[in-house]
Every structure is written in C-alpha cells, then in structure tokens.
Amino acid sequence: MKNVFKKLCMLGLSAVMCCSFAACGRRSNTDKDGNVIVQMSIMNSTNENPGWLALIDAANEVLKRNEEKVRIEAEIIMTDSWDQYYTKVTSNILGKIGGTIGRIAESHMPMMVSKNQIADLTDLRNELVATGDYSADAFEGVAVKDGKYYGLPSGTQHMVLYYNKTVFDEYNKAHPEDPVSYPSADWNNASTFEEIRQTAKKLTSGSGSGKKFGLSAGPYLAYAGMYAKNSGGDNIFNAGGECVIASKPFYDVYEWFEDMLITDKSMPSTSDTQTLDAMARFLGGNIAMIIDGVWQIHDVCKYTGDSEIGVAAIPVSASGNVSYSTTFADRFWASRNSSHPKEDKIALKALMSAEAITALSSKQIGGFPVREDCVDNYLSSIQSTKLADYVDVIKGGMEHKVSVPYSTYYNIVDQQINQKMATWINGEMTTKAFVDFMDETMKKGMAGKL
Numbered sequence: 001m002k003n004v005f006k007k008l009c010m011l012g013l014s015a016v017m018c019c020s021f022a023a024c025g026r027r028s029n030t031d032k033d034g035n036v037i038v039q040m041s042i043m044n045s046t047n048e049n050p051g052w053l054a055l056i057d058a059a060n061e062v063l064k065r066n067e068e069k070v071r072i073e074a075e076i077i078m079t080d081s082w083d084q085y086y087t088k089v090t091s092n093i094l095g096k097i098g099g100t101i102g103r104i105a106e107s108h109m110p111m112m113v114s115k116n117q118i119a120d121l122t123d124l125r126n127e128l129v130a131t132g133d134y135s136a137d138a139f140e141g142v143a144v145k146d147g148k149y150y151g152l153p154s155g156t157q158h159m160v161l162y163y164n165k166t167v168f169d170e171y172n173k174a175h176p177e178d179p180v181s182y183p184s185a186d187w188n189n190a191s192t193f194e195e196i197r198q199t200a201k202k203l204t205s206g207s208g209s210g211k212k213f214g215l216s217a218g219p220y221l222a223y224a225g226m227y228a229k230n231s232g233g234d235n236i237f238n239a240g241g242e243c244v245i246a247s248k249p250f251y252d253v254y255e256w257f258e259d260m261l262i263t264d265k266s267m268p269s270t271s272d273t274q275t276l277d278a279m280a281r282f283l284g285g286n287i288a289m290i291i292d293g294v295w296q297i298h299d300v301c302k303y304t305g306d307s308e309i310g311v312a313a314i315p316v317s318a319s320g321n322v323s324y325s326t327t328f329a330d331r332f333w334a335s336r337n338s339s340h341p342k343e344d345k346i347a348l349k350a351l352m353s354a355e356a357i358t359a360l361s362s363k364q365i366g367g368f369p370v371r372e373d374c375v376d377n378y379l380s381s382i383q384s385t386k387l388a389d390y391v392d393v394i395k396g397g398m399e400h401k402v403s404v405p406y407s408t409y410y411n412i413v414d415q416q417i418n419q420k421m422a423t424w425i426n427g428e429m430t431t432k433a434f435v436d437f438m439d440e441t442m443k444k445g446m447a448g449k450l
Contacts, residue, residue, distance in 0.1 A: 029340065035071040036340050038347040041092070041102030043085045044078045047299055051365025052103070058359035059350035070343045072350070075099040082108065083411075093117050093335045100338035101347055103154055106328045107222075109142040110408045113150045119334040124345050125149040128352055138370040142406045143331050151331030152352060155360070157367035158327040158397045159226065161315070162282065162300055163289040165308035167212075171203055178202070183289065183312035185393040187400045190230075190313035190323035193256045196289070197264070203288040204266040214266040216278040217291040219257040219421070221414045221438065222404050226326040227253040231317035235402050236442070243446065246439035251432060252317055258431045269425050293328070294394060298364040301385040311390035313397070327401035328367075368398055409445035416441050416450065 030036055042052045056072050063070050075098050077088050082105040090112070092098030104112065112118050129136050143151030161183055172179040180199045184191045191199075200214025217223075224245070225235035233249025244250075260267040268278060268287065282290040283303040291314060300309055313323040332351060334344040350356060354373055360366045361378035364385070369378050379391050387394070404410075417438050424434035444450050 031071060035069050036343040038070060038072050038101055038340065038343055039075045039099040040072050040347070040351075041075045041077055041085075041089050041099030043080060043082065043103070044076050045080055047302075048295075048365050049076065051298075051360050051363040054363060055351060055356045055360040055366070059347070059353060059356040062350045062353045062355050063346070066350075068346050068350070070346045070350075072101075072347050075102075086111075090115070090117055093337065096337055096339075100335045100340065101344050101351075102333055104151075104331055104333055106142055106330050107404070107406050107411055107414075109151055109331055109333075110406055110410070112333065113143065113145050114408045117336055118150050119336045119338070119341060119344070120148050120150060121152060121334060121345070121348070122147075122149045124349060125152060128152070128349070133354070133371050133373060134352075135370050135372060138329055141329065141403060151333050152348060153329040153370045154332050155357075155367035155369055156327055156329045156398065156401075157293050157295050158325040158401055159223065159291060159293050159314060160325065160394060160397055161289060161291050161312040162296070163310045163312060164282070164285060164287075164304070165310045167203060167285065167288045167307070169308075175202075182310055183315070185310075185312050185390065185396075187313040187323045187325075187393075187396045189320070190316045192319055193253075193315050193317050196315045197256065197259055197266070200260055200266040200289065201264045204264070211272075211286075213268045213272070213281070213287045214264075215260060215289045215291075216268055216273075216282065216287050217257070217260075218278075219254065219261075221410075221417050223291075223326050224250065224253065224438070225404065226314060226324050226402055227256075229324040229402050230314060230321055232321060236405050243439060243442045245442055246436055249317070250435050250438075254431045254435050256317075261425055262427060270422060294367055294397070295365075297382060297385075297387065297394075301364070301387060304386070309386055311387060311393045313393065313400075322400065324400050324402040325397040327398070327403055329370075329403075330367075407445075409448070409450060412450045413441050413445040 040056060053074060056074055060071055077085050079085050086108045089102060125139050128134050129139065138153040138156055139149060143149055163183055168180055168182060180202050183196065196215060203214040205212050228249040229235055231249035231252050233247060234244050236243065236245060238244050261269055278287060278290060279292060279296060281287045283299060285307060314325055316323050332348055334348060338344050354371055357369045357371050357374045358377050361369050361374055362381050364381055369375055379395060382391050420437055423429045
C-alpha cells in the first residue's frame with residue numbers, strides 16, 4: 001500500500017511539475033476579453049524602459065480603436081547587454097517561449113536572418129512604405145536578404161560630440177591667456193582631430209580616481225569607418241567590397257587615439273571606466289567631451305545638473321573635410337515559429353503607428369522616428385530641454401550618416417579586436433600593428449576563418 005501511495009504521489013508531483021513548467025514557458029494566448037496576447041521582448045534599461053512601455057501602451061490604444069482583437073504585453077529581459085539579450089531572445093525563439101515579437105540591435109540582425117529565426121515581414125514593410133509616411137531608406141540594410149525584409153526599423157540613431165560648456169567656461173576663466181574654443185557644430189566645417197586633441201589635453205587634470213579627462217571616444221570597430229570617412233577614406237570596405245582597414249586613413253585615426261590614450265592620457269582607457277562608465281563620468285562632469293549617440297540625449301538632459309551642455313559635429317582629420325556620423329537602425333522582429341503570426345504582424349503595425357512612435361519619441365527614446373510626420377515631435381521634445389539650441393546640429397547628423405557594414409561575422413570580428421585592444425593601449429603593441437590586426441581579422445571573418 002505504501003508503494004502504491006508513493007507512486008500516486010510521484011505521479012501527482014510529476015503532473016504538477018509539468019503544468020508548472022508549461023506555465024513558465026507559455027503565457028495564455030488570450031485574455032478574458034478574447035484578445036490574442038502578443039508578448040514583446042525588450043531589453044531592460046532603467047532609463048529607456050518608460051519610452052518603450054509608452055510605445056506599447058500607445059500601440060494598444062491603436063489596436064483598441066481599430067477593434068483589433070490583439071493586445072501587446074512587454075516581456076522585459078533582465079539584462080542591459082545586447083549580446084546577452086540576443087542570446088536569451090534566440091534561446092526563447094528556439095524553445096517557443098517568451099516574446100513572439102521584439103526589438104533587437106542592428107548588429108544582431110544578420111545572424112537572426114541567416115539562422116532563419118525570424119519571420120518574413122515583406123508584406124507589412126510594403127504596406128507601410130506604400131502609405132508614403134515612412135522613410136523607405138530606413139527599411140534597407142541588414143534586415144534585407146534576397147529581396148525579403150525581416151525587420152522593421154524602430155528608429156535611427158547617430159553619433160554626435162557632446163561637451164560640457166561649463167567645464168570649458170571654467171577653464172577659460174582660470175586660463176585667460178590660453179583659452180579653448182567650443183567644438184564646431186558645423187558638419188561641413190567640423191573641428192579637426194588635432195584641435196580636439198589639444199583641447200582635450202588642456203581640459204585634463206588630476207590623477208587617480210579623481211582624474212578629469214578631456215575626451216572620451218571609443219576606438220571601436222563600429223566607429224572606425226566613421227572616423228576613416230572623416231579622414232578621406234572608406235567605411236571599412238571600398239566600392240569593390242574589399243577590406244581597406246590597412247590604409248592611411250585608419251592609421252591616421254588610430255594614431256590620433258594613441259596620442260590621447262597613451263601619450264597625453266587625456267582620454268580614459270577601459271581600466272579607467274571599469275567602475276564608472278564614460279557616459280556616467282561625463283554626466284558627473286569628470287569628462288569634458290564625449291563622442292556618443294543620440295540615444296544618450298535623455299540622460300544628458302536629465303542627469304547633468306546645472307552644467308550647460310553643447311552638441312557638436314564629429315571631428316575630422318583636416319579642415320574642410322566633411323564630417324560623417326555612424327548611424328544605427330535597430331529593428332522590430334517577429335518570431336518565425338510563432339503560433340499567431342497574423343496577430344504578430346497586426347501588433348507590429350500598431351507599434352509603427354504615428355501614435356506609438358510619438359509616445360516613444362516624446363521621451364527622447366528610440367532615436368529619429370522613421371515616420372516623417374513624427375520627426376517634428378521628436379525635435380520639439382528636444383527643444384524643451386537644455387539642448388534646445390542644438391536641435392539643428394542633432395538633425396544635421398542625420399544628413400551626414402554612414403552605416404556600419406554589419407554581417408554574420410561582424411560581431412565575432414568586433415569581439416576579437418576588442419580583446420586585443422588592451423594590448424595596444426598598454427603599449428605592448430604598436431598602433432600600426434593593431435590596425436593591421438584589425439584588417440587581418442576582418443579578412444579572416446570575410447573568408448569564414450574565425
């Protein structure tokens with residue numbers, strides 16, 4: 001009898017466990033009103049979440065107004081790392097759990113497309129573009145394969161140079177005999193690398209944990225093409241598709257980084273930003289200038305206190321060179337193995353509505369809207385902040401954009417270059433050798449040898 005009772009208990013426990021795992025794996029597909037629930041995966045970002053949740057709320061209002069039996073619920077994946085987020089999302093897709101739609105960084109789109117993880121959204125893309133309300137160019141790029149579209153742009157983001165005007169003014173007051181000028185806001189006549197270097201050197205002071213740096217500008221692969229274009233070169237590849245990293249424009253750019261990172265020590269290294277990242281140090285007044293994206297506008301406006309902040313064009317190698325800005329377009333996707341693909345597309349269409357995009361951009365989140373009729377709202381939201389005088393500079397960056405040539409091997413190349421970077425910064429590798437390593441690694445990636 002005891003054995004029978006034991007077996008019954010085990011069977012009961014097994015049943016409960018199976019139900020529990022099923023409950024963890026899948027949410028109910030409908031709510032009490034009969035609406036199909038579409039879960040949307042978003043990365044956890046304390047400062048950006050309000051914007052993305054506002055987007056979802058506004059999209060649900062559109063769905064309700066249009067009498068669609070679909071509602072969107074957020075699935076916040078608890079990481080602020082795109083790599084970790086991508087791993088979780090793709091694992092969920094494989095296990096048929098979690099969000100059936102979501103947002104992903106542009107850099108991860110080629111891999112999602114090549115692994116056949118996401119649905120073909122060509123029909124929805126064509127429907128949206130046919131309205132004339134959207135920038136058709138924003139749909140192109142890494143989300144397109146063999147003429148099919150696998151992602152919808154959630155917004156476009158580009159790089160600018162932020163600077164703390166208060167730091168500049170205080171320096172000039174203390175050194176009237178040797179003043180520094182604000183960086184140029186003119187994308188057709190930007191400040192030169194040498195001008196920025198000399199300014200950064202003057203604005204660097206102190207030592208140890210209290211040291212103040214003149215400039216932060218990541219020497220990463222994603223930005224290398226932008227700097228090379230600003231030096232008269234090509235964006236990683238030439239017109240024939242050949243990798244041209246081992247060329248003078250790239251050597252010049254990385255010698256500029258060497259001057260500031262190694263010689264002048266006016267730029268923080270990775271070890272300087274281990275406990276507090278570069279943007280946090282800029283927000284706290286410990287870095288005078290920083291080259292970063294428009295996705296930082298919200299934080300720059302909110303967390304810089306009484307400091308006056310300016311926005312300038314990306315520097316160039318020589319006076320007269322046109323300034324270019326690296327531009328990203330993150331994407332909305334839908335899972336290929338979703339149990340409700342029709343409802344996923346209805347949800348995505350609502351997320352691309354004017355109401356949803358306006359809700360997002362009103363919080364300076366998501367970058368430049370891809371709907372033309374929402375751009376003015378985005379710019380107006382900036383005009384109500386401390387960056388009001390720099391709206392035209394921010395807008396100008398979109399007119400000088402250069403896209404990162406992402407591919408299925410790009411992230412692996414990027415990781416290997418980042419791993420070697422400390423060797424170069426620590427002086428154990430010459431700048432030329434580091435640039436040559438970047439070139440060799442990219443060519444290995446192109447050949448499938450990584």
